Amino acid sequence: MEMNTATSLEPRAKATLVLGGEQFAVSSESGTLSEQLAVMREKSMVILKEYITKHNVPNDVPDESIEGPSDEEGEALAKNPPKKSKKQK
Numbered sequence: 388m389e390m391n392t393a394t395s396l397e398p399r400a401k402a403t404l405v406l407g408g409e410q411f412a413v414s415s416e417s418g419t420l421s422e423q424l425a426v427m428r429e430k431s432m433v434i435l436k437e438y439i440t441k442h443n444v445p446n447d448v449p450d451e452s453i454e455g456p457s458d459e460e461g462e463a464l465a466k467n468p469p470k471k472s473k474k475q476k
Contacts, residue, residue, distance in 0.1 A: 399423060400415055400420060400427055401413070402427060404431060404434055404435070406434075406435070407438075407442070409438070411434045413430050413434065415427050415430075
């Protein structure tokens with residue numbers, strides 16, 4: 388069985404990641420198909436990590452200001468502390 392050297396040098400596994408408006412080509416040049424897929428997975432994870440780091444947007448947006456409660460709110464909490472619910476047995 389003869390293998391054509393031109394086809395043996397071409398990667399058998401190729402992928403294109405499209406993240407937002409950016410495209411990333413991922414391929415592996417050598418090894419068996421399963422080895423190529425493993426290498427592509429590692430490369431894809433690196434690309435994804437870099438993309439997330441670059442476009443990181445905080446998920447936790449506070450509903451209230453960061454400064455804390457105003458003087459009026461602080462006084463109201465001091466006069467009327469939160470009530471604990473009683474559990475019934």
